[in-house]
Amino acid sequence: MKPAVFNYIRPESVEETLQLLSDYGDDAKILSGGQSLIPVLNMRLSTPKYLIDIGRLEGLNYIREEGDHLSVGALVKHKDIESSPLVKELCPILGEAIRWVGTTQIRNRGTIGGSIAHGDPSAELPCVLAALRGEIVVASLEGEDVLSPEEFFLTYMLTSMQPDQVIKEIRFPIMSKKSAFSFVEVARTHGDFALAEAAVILETDETETVIKAQIAVGGVNPTPTVLEEVEDHIMGKKLTDELLTEVRRMTEGNVDPESDLHGTAEYRRELVGVLVQRALKTAGERVKKGAGRHE
Numbered sequence: 224m225k226p227a228v229f230n231y232i233r234p235e236s237v238e239e240t241l242q243l244l245s246d247y248g249d250d251a252k253i254l255s256g257g258q259s260l261i262p263v264l265n266m267r268l269s270t271p272k273y274l275i276d277i278g279r280l281e282g283l284n285y286i287r288e289e290g291d292h293l294s295v296g297a298l299v300k301h302k303d304i305e306s307s308p309l310v311k312e313l314c315p316i317l318g319e320a321i322r323w324v325g326t327t328q329i330r331n332r333g334t335i336g337g338s339i340a341h342g343d344p345s346a347e348l349p350c351v352l353a354a355l356r357g358e359i360v361v362a363s364l365e366g367e368d369v370l371s372p373e374e375f376f377l378t379y380m381l382t383s384m385q386p387d388q389v390i391k392e393i394r395f396p397i398m399s400k401k402s403a404f405s406f407v408e409v410a411r412t413h414g415d416f417a418l419a420e421a422a423v424i425l426e427t428d429e430t431e432t433v434i435k436a437q438i439a440v441g442g443v444n445p446t447p448t449v450l451e452e453v454e455d456h457i458m459g460k461k462l463t464d465e466l467l468t469e470v471r472r473m474t475e476g477n478v479d480p481e482s483d484l485h486g487t488a489e490y491r492r493e494l495v496g497v498l499v500q501r502a503l504k505t506a507g508e509r510v511k512k513g514a515g516r517h518e
């Protein structure tokens with residue numbers, strides 16, 4: 224199928240983009256890398272009158288260290304995150320997760336802003352952002368808002384963004400040098416969306432007792448989900464096999480997946496429990512080896 228007729232506009236600046244969004248409201252749609260939107264348009268699931276192509280805007284394509292976080296402009300492509308020395312140095316779980324996003328072709332064109340705006344609960348970046356307690360900067364003519372993932376992701380493919388808003392930047396807290404991490408997922412084939420995924424950041428003291436745990440899962444709830452109960456449960460404990468089994472059971476109790484063509488709810492629930500257990504084990508081994516975040 225071909226998309227419905229639309230007017231194509233390529234603004235020169237963020238300000239012009241915001242003015243266009245304010246003028247056209249619900250009639251407009253932002254086009255960035257097109258990797259999610261073009262199929263949606265082709266299937267006529269969306270029929271905007273105006274397509275605002277921000278793909279070549281200046282000023283939204285940067286990765287930089289700013290205080291305690293890494294700021295990534297909305298137009299940064301997945302491939303640039305994958306190869307960024309700064310990401311590897313300051314937020315390596317992002318580099319580990321991004322390799323799971325689609326295929327090389329998709330990572331060559333898809334942007335971080337597009338991935339976050341799309342709001343797919345199986346997507347890798349929202350899960351990592353939730354685990355790290357990152358932030359999303361959205362702008363309109365009224366000004367900027369800095370939102371947490373909980374404020375931004377509302378449910379399946381639905382975010383709190385208004386038609387006159389654009390994502391400008393994503394902020395990922397810089398990971399401690401003493402922490403280790405793991406991102407794992409299971410998909411039908413590499414490049415497909417995850418059936419379930421888990422992101423873990425872990426820190427232990429010299430006695431191998433957990434002193435910091437950040438855990439999020441994706442693909443099993445309507446939004447990426449921080450497993451606070453599991454995080455609290457493992458604090459102050461050693462990652463024994465017994466504890467990891469408890470973690471698996473707790474994880475299963477904290478998700479409410481749906482059945483679809485690719486797997487039943489029961490399968491996804493069990494799968495995500497195993498993935499969190501596996502990710503924690505890997506992060507625990509990495510901490511022990513002293514590999515920390517640089518592995």
Ligand SMILES: Cc1cc2nc3c(=O)[nH]c(=O)nc-3n(C[C@H](O)[C@H](O)[C@H](O)COP(=O)(O)OP(=O)(O)OC[C@H]3O[C@@H](n4cnc5c(N)ncnc54)[C@H](O)[C@@H]3O)c2cc1C
Pocket residue numbers: 252253254255256257258259260261262297298323324325326329332333334335336337338340341345346347348388389390391414415416417
């Ligand atoms: C075969 C296939 C496999 C895929 N596999 C994966 C996968 O494994 N993991 C994964 O995460 N994704 C996957 N995707 C989806 C896609 O790669 C990402 O969602 C993509 O990178 C989105 O970025 P984009 O720049 O292409 O966004 P676009 O397609 O241009 O836009 C996506 C949506 O976001 C909005 N938007 C884009 N940029 C902004 C912005 N700055 N501000 C506000 N709104 C904005 C658009 O209006 C649109 O609604 C897959 C896609 C395909 C076709």
